[in-house]
Amino acid sequence: MKSVRSILAAAALALSTFTGAHAGEKLTVGATAIPHAEILEFVKPIVAKQGVDLDIRVFTDYIQPNAQLVSGELDANYYQYRPFLNDYNRERGTQLVPIVPVHIEPFVAYSTKITSVDQLADGATVAIPNDPVNGGRGLLLLQQLGLIKVSGKAVLTAPDDKLPTIKDVTENPKNLKIVELESAILPRALSEVDLAALNGNYVFEAKLDLSKSLLIDRGQDGFNVWSEYLVTRPENKDDKAIGILAKALNSDETRQFIADHYKGQIIAAF
CATH class of the missing domain: 3.40.190.10 (Periplasmic binding protein-like II)
Incomplete structure (x- = not known):
């Protein structure tokens, strides 16, 4: 007969496999305050149920969130559209990558x-x-x-x-x-x-x-140029915790939150 300890260990392993992230795995994400950090706060309990502890760092400028992502102080950021990201990569020789679009703002x-x-x-x-x-x-x-x-x-x-x-x-x-x-x-x-x-x-x-x-x-040009993206380093683009966050940001629940909370001032980009 299996011991209680071995049964519990097997259950924990199964849970870890199911959630796709280790329990309590920390993900540090930089964002500007409104609406980015607010949207991240909304999905924080969603990703927590899947083993991701979301640490949201709020910035007041457009440079430090990318600089700290490059240096490794952040695991991802969410505050910019792709023209800005492209310009940053081009000017600094970096290779930060967009993961998913989340919203469009005016x-x-x-x-x-x-x-x-x-x-x-x-x-x-x-x-x-x-x-x-x-x-x-x-x-x-x-x-x-x-x-x-x-x-x-x-x-x-x-x-x-x-x-x-x-x-x-x-x-x-x-x-x-x-x-x-x-x-x-x-x-x-x-x-x-x-x-x-x-x-x-x-x-x-x-x-x-x-x-x-x-x-x-309102940035609704039909080309998705002005959508605000979740961004990370190239080595993290397939990370399970990043994937869990991306899925939560592009969920039906988040779309409804954006519609209800911002009342059309910003719109979902997915």
Whole structure:
């Protein structure tokens, strides 16, 4: 007759095999606060039932989550779309890989001084993000508003498409002064500029009224360019714990949470 100890050991082994991860396996994931960390908090108890202890590290900038993933301080991150990831890999010679898309959030033109683009004075100051990808998207937003024209594609159809820089502005009839600021501080700079291009996550964190935006680009271009991804290092892409997290982020439960909690301000990308 088998001993109680051997029976319990066999049961534990079977449970480990079933869940696909060792009990209490820790997975450290970096994210910006809203909505990324909130969505991770939602799936935390889901993955815990499958043996993954999710440690969520919240960041206020767009550089450290990738830098700490490369250095090994993080196992994954969730805060960026693929054009940003591609640019990071290209500029730094890294090979971080996207795993699954999770959500799409808006990119907006916002002002606390005007309620219509027609009110924007000649020589007004307009702020865009200071990184190449979000800054380029900001310039495309200004083009959508009819304020400037830039060379190249007006709409990206693939994550590798080139985004414009300030040097690519070909027409600026209002002689706008375009300044580049860190994305995280743009909401706080609204009182000092006439118009700003803001990432959705910082709009939500600053509790700005999205309905007062002069233009909302919801990123639903049909090409999945602006979906926010779970990202990891290449050696971890087939890790069981990463797979468990990816499945939870792309679950029906998470889709419903995004729909109920954000009420259409962001949408599921899966």
